[in-house]
Amino acid sequence: MSESALAGEAAALDAADELRAKRAEFVLDDAVYLDGNSLGALPRAVPARLSDVVEREWGRLRIRSWDESAWWTAPERVGDRIGRLIGAAPGQVVVGDSTSVNVFKAVVAAVRSVPGGGRDRDEVLVDAATFPTDGYIAESAARMTGCRIRAVPAAELAGAAGPHTAVALVNHVDYRTGRLHDLPGTTAAVRAAGARVVWDLCHSAGALPVELDAHGVDFAVGCTYKYLNGGPGAPAFLYVRRDLQPRFDSPLPGWNSHADPFGMSPAYRPADGAVRGRVGTPEILSLLALDAALDVWDGVDLAAVRAKSLALTDFFLRCVAAYAPGAVTPVTPAAHGERGSQVSLRTASGDGRETVAELVRRGVVGDFRPPDLLRFGFAPLYVGFADTERAARLLAEAVGA
């Protein structure tokens, strides 16, 4: 198919895109930004809201804002907003700390919540291709709960969980390849083996429907600065299924998780509910920037996001095949059921890092992950089909196809 035919198709797809009005809610420029799987673009509502938080809530109300501006309850309130996007009914998600810290809470609490955890059940299964921090933190959690780590490919975790497994920690979408793992099947198998499962949703929250409650997930964590556009280092979230909350025995029982935090009692008594996942004082400026950023999701149907995401990545793969035949090899699965919202390509020759740098110079922002992957993330709220065609065209130029 020719460039003009694909460009024409892109225009038609953009015209028919039911999410296209969302694009105006973001600050964008002439570049094609395909790195929203690393840092989401800035929603236009954020600067004014954050200025108000700084100048009025902090600057004028000061300490009164903990109550009057509802700072104190923001972790649960923002958690519930994220809950809607990941299929969690209210009261099960709390926002705060980094993904790494939340992985620690979830894995330790998972081991402690399972009968025999750390004794008969002393195995922590981790996705062998995990984003590194999950593996490092799981290792620490295992060391501190009398467990040992076993790394297993995500697709084999369902079969690997057995009578000695305490918990399995899995990435919903592989950060390198963009492969979407089987959350319903793996969850069911791990639970059937008597173990707990912790899902890392960093690359799926805001990119596709997750449905934690529907699939009986035990625990989940995720970041909010990728497809949720919460800003650099925006606080992560922790999901604890409602019926596990009374058994959630946090390794980080900070005062914000106390049943009566301002009672200042020397004895720890955990709060009920998702609040039990809190630790110390939340970083309010980052948290409320995220709160403002989540406004872009009002009224958005995740099914429409998923449909557009798949259409975008399908179209990108077609354009790449047409413009740069043989120059790059898709690593992301072709099957829709196995694909997240990114496309990873391996270059047939040359230095991938340099290709990404050249693409940035030409106006397409993707990124590079060692040893040889070019990653392109497609955030359906602000990436369009013309962007996608252009990115493929410039990629072909950059690799000399």
Added chain:
Amino acid sequence: MSESALAGEAAALDAADELRAKRAEFVLDDAVYLDGNSLGALPRAVPARLSDVVEREWGRLRIRSWDESAWWTAPERVGDRIGRLIGAAPGQVVVGDSTSVNVFKAVVAAVRSVPGGGRDRDEVLVDAATFPTDGYIAESAARMTGCRIRAVPAAELAGAAGPHTAVALVNHVDYRTGRLHDLPGTTAAVRAAGARVVWDLCHSAGALPVELDAHGVDFAVGCTYKYLNGGPGAPAFLYVRRDLQPRFDSPLPGWNSHADPFGMSPAYRPADGAVRGRVGTPEILSLLALDAALDVWDGVDLAAVRAKSLALTDFFLRCVAAYAPGAVTPVTPAAHGERGSQVSLRTASGDGRETVAELVRRGVVGDFRPPDLLRFGFAPLYVGFADTERAARLLAEAVGA
């Protein structure tokens, strides 16, 4: 002494105050704000700097800012700025996470760093009057390292540390009473017993000279939203003395503490230096608001801050004694060497919570800590002597003296 005499003395003290120009660097109003020991006032430089971070660094540069705007190295860079204020040479302080999370890192790493920690040395001493979160977290750290907790009054910790002590966790200033504990003496005694000491500087950083290096402190943590004015929930800091850094074995070995974080290796290899105390991606908006807030400290001598702090609290105690004789009892020590930068008063009768609310209505912001304490924090960079005299006068009215 009469009201007019004290008011006249206040005017003279303000006129002679070498820090008085600093006040203009903060957003203040007609109220007397004596709650800077809970949430510091807003430095005027913050809003414009944070707008630039949001609109240009995030909004326009996006992912490039991790490098081009030096986001990646901000935890160490801001850490060094705080280091100057707590007597730590560069390379020993890192900013990120909450105080609670940093207490966990420090106590666990302290136990692991001491020979026999968790075995022969299985005792974690905690300040019996500690801010609650330190005690809760120390309990968790003890549980996870094979130790047990023993609560001892801070003044007795030096004598309590013995051959079974792994670590002592102490608050530099008691959050209730404002009592300043003996950092040099306690540190020397705990170290002489072969144990480690972790100081919580929440109520001393930015309030008085701390001198961690000079006194051979092992570890320290602290928040940045009180006297350092970093904003609501601003990230906390962790100090690890340089010679202990190679033995700093973090319970939260997130990818940001890896020697080669973008190598994405499945094997954890800790970075050298203070970076080893990092965990996950830092909450950049909160962190860079803190960075901007620290500009008010440029050129400020901590000795001058301390001198003014003591003059303010001395003057407040005199005014209170003159205006409300017998109505309130100071709980904060009279001796300068035992006083932080706050004054806590116990009311002879009535409900302290209601007294604080009435004072707020009259234009003096302090706070209440159960069971019966009125707390007034004196931030020397923006509280003056006329404020102090007025606060005492309105307090006398509020308690009906």
